[in-house]
Amino acid sequence: MAIEPQLKNTRRLTGANFLMSSVGAAAEARIDDQNKPFAMALWRAAARTLLDGVGWTDSTIAMRAFDGGATLQVSAPTDALYAATDLVEASWAATTATLAGETYDTDATVQKLRDQIAAELSPKEVALAQRAREQGVTYLGHDDKISLGLGCGAKVYDTADLPAPDAVDWDALHDVPVAMVTGTNGKSTTVRLTAAIGAAAGKCVGLSSSDWVRVGGEILDEGDYSGPAGARLAVRDPRVELAIIETARGGLMRRGLPVPTADACLLTNIAADHLGTYGIMDVTALADAKFQLSQAVRPGGRLVLNADDPELVVRSPQFAGEITWFGLDFDQASLEVWIATGGRAAFVSDGQMMLARDGKALPVLAVNDFVPALRGAAKFNVYNALGAIGLADALGLPVSAMADGLAGFTDSPDENPGRGNYLEVGGLTLLIDFAHNPHGVLALASAIKSIPANRRLVIAGQAGDRSDQDTCDMIQAMWTFAPDMVVVAELPDLLRGRQPGELTEVMSTELLRLGAREEGIIKTGTEISAVIKSLEWARPGDFLALLVHDDRIETMALLEKLQQTGWQAGEPLPV
Secondary structure, eight states: OOOOOOEEEEEEEOSOOSSOSSOEEEEEEEOOGGGHHHHHHHHHHHHHHHHHHTTOTTOOEEEEEETTEEEEEEEOOTTOHHHHHHHHHHHHHHHHHHHTTOOOOHHHHHHHHHHHHHHHOOHHHHHHHHHHHHHTOOEEOSSSEEEESOGGGOEEEEGGGOOOGGGSOGGGOOOOOEEEEEOSSSHHHHHHHHHHHHHHTTOOEEEEOSSEEEETTEEEEESOOOSHHHHHHHHTOTTOSEEEEEOOHHHHHHHOOSSSOEEEEEEOOOOSOSTTBTTBOSHHHHHHHHHGGGGGEEEEEEEEEETTOHHHHHHGGGOOSEEEEEOSOOOHHHHHHHHHTTOEEEEEETTEEEEEETTEEEEEEEGGGSGGGGGGTOHHHHHHHHHHHHHHHHTTOOHHHHHHHHHTOOOOTTTSTTSSEEEEETTEEEEEEOOOSHHHHHHHHHHHHTSOOSOEEEEEEOOTTSOHHHHHHHHHHHHTTOOSEEEEEOOGGGOTTOOTTHHHHHHHHHHHHHTOOGGGEEEESSHHHHHHHHHHHOOTTOEEEEEOSSOHHHHHHHHHHHHHHTOOTTSOOOO
16 A cells, blocks of 8 residues: 655644643644545554553544644653654554555564653653642743743743752742733734733733743843743743733644633634644634634633634634624624623724723724724724733723723834834835735735825735645735735745745736736845835835835844935935
8 A cells, every 4th residue: 555654743742732632742644545544543553552552551642634644643741742752753654664564663662662751751840740730820841941830920940950849939939810812813913912001001011922022121032932932931031920922823733832721812813824734724724723722711711702703703602711702893783782791892983992891881092093003994903902902801901001002002113013014214105014824915905005105016925835826815915905016025035845936936927817017027036135126116105015024124124224314215225
């Protein structure tokens, strides 16, 4: 029986995750559909044999089929997850050997795994984790440190120097309020808006996002920290009184929940993005993967959901706790009933962003006083603000802080880099934004069209792990801007298996199909060169949508230089 022996994404799962609530290990295997029934059964049997062989008879196995393959996951002791990943790999090796009619030395593999487990075990860490659960404080481990408690109530230890449970001053430890945010678009902005509200309430807020980890006004480190590493950096800081954690799909699938529980969780929206990795092949599976965040809500906590997103609405009955809804398209009669029965919601009424709770509708802030909303034209930022209102309320923050935090949020490149940043440079209006999927790009359309311009230009670039169809859908969304020029940018650091020039050709071909002229397309080898070509093309009164992924820092540095030198559109760019 022919089968391609390819295993991908072997990983430790250090928190509750898509397929089970236990820690463990998982991987995806490429399996032809005609082989799938036999291969999956054999894979499960091989995993069971190895689990029983190493003495993990209580470990469970979860499997999930997807187009072109399957995922296998095993639960495992918290201090043996590296050995668990080797076990998953060995189970697949045993499976491919069986399918190929070859013998596999199970006994030797079991002995090797037992030796690995013995070397990895950490009885002190397991004892501390157990005592933390008994004491009702959060335990975070599985790296070179462990922590007991959160924020200003935490104590952090090196794994090489762990105390005995009885040596810990448990009375000095406690958790701080934590919120997690996931979704396809709007995560980073919603996290930062909620952090601004927390700061307005007088809290020292720790936040992790796709650009940085920040505590109060101090950036601890820059980079994509929307996974577990960022969450831990934020919640282990002793200054933190409130933590807001951006929780991206990649981190959820690769490691599971970054912290085991939260006081509130928010899902912004669900749309096609990053499909084809970790066995997530369609929007339905993506929604299921992201909705796992609801598992983290503590008893008495709240789940905050976008009422205008059908994928979230259809999954909402899976959550047994209290839900706060936010949206712009509520049926008025239903909303009034929801409010009268004590339900919580964030919505807009007569130009005011409102919060409904305890049978009353409370005004928070006029949409026109929220700068990133562009007087209502940037609907996506109104959604982000409403989500932040619902999340802040779930965290017990006052309405006055919501108003102050939102009113003071300027959406500048310093405050919210790459998310709807509008600049005036040299007689041009510029938008710098991270939008990279059809949903995110379409969300910009109404805001862009509301800005008067002589001509419009947009930069189009895409990472190589997106499909041709996803890329074409993004181009179609950009075409709704009615651009006079499209600059197609290669992303050489994000090819992810593609050949150089491959996606440039896909995007250019789709533009021509939509009606673009050859002379209305400029092709460049990098994003920063696309920005330079855009500025060289522009003349006073033009609008440029600089949708940059990888070269945002270089782009902002160039624009700052142009502002400092007094450059005007139509002049040569300074060297």
